[in-house]
Amino acid sequence: MQIEHTMEKGVHRYECWDDYGCSVVAFAVVVEKRGYVYLKEINVGSSYRGKGIGTSLLKRVLDDFSGRDILASVFKDRVKWYQEHGFETLGEKGGLAEVKKAHGDNLLK
Numbered sequence: 001m002q003i004e005h006t007m008e009k010g011v012h013r014y015e016c017w018d019d020y021g022c023s024v025v026a027f028a029v030v031v032e033k034r035g036y037v038y039l040k041e042i043n044v045g046s047s048y049r050g051k052g053i054g055t056s057l058l059k060r061v062l063d064d065f066s067g068r069d070i071l072a073s074v075f076k077d078r079v080k081w082y083q084e085h086g087f088e089t090l091g092e093k094g095g096l097a098e099v100k101k102a103h104g105d106n107l108l109k
Helices: 053-064 076-084
Strands: 002-008 011-017 024-033 036-044 069-075 088-093 096-101
Touching (some): 002 053, 011 053, 076 096
Parallel strands (some): 036 069
Antiparallel strands (some): 002 011, 011 024, 069 096, 088 096
């Protein structure tokens, strides 16, 4: 699997291609905001789930933005997965939870 990263106007797109380079099997979208970045989406194709692809994408995002706070709105059933990667839950509304991975002293309140 290969992860490609492109950026245009503060929007970063990560695409994970299959072993043959023929199709995108997963992707992530990150938007730069003032003082933090917003992880808008991570999506893994259903037949590729459970193989560590989403974790690889998230780790790449965390590495690329290691000096910034990262926020995301996620389905409540995915909170545990984000917590395993150092995110904390800020609150819940409806079926979503807001999670944050803070960077050092740059804590987003």
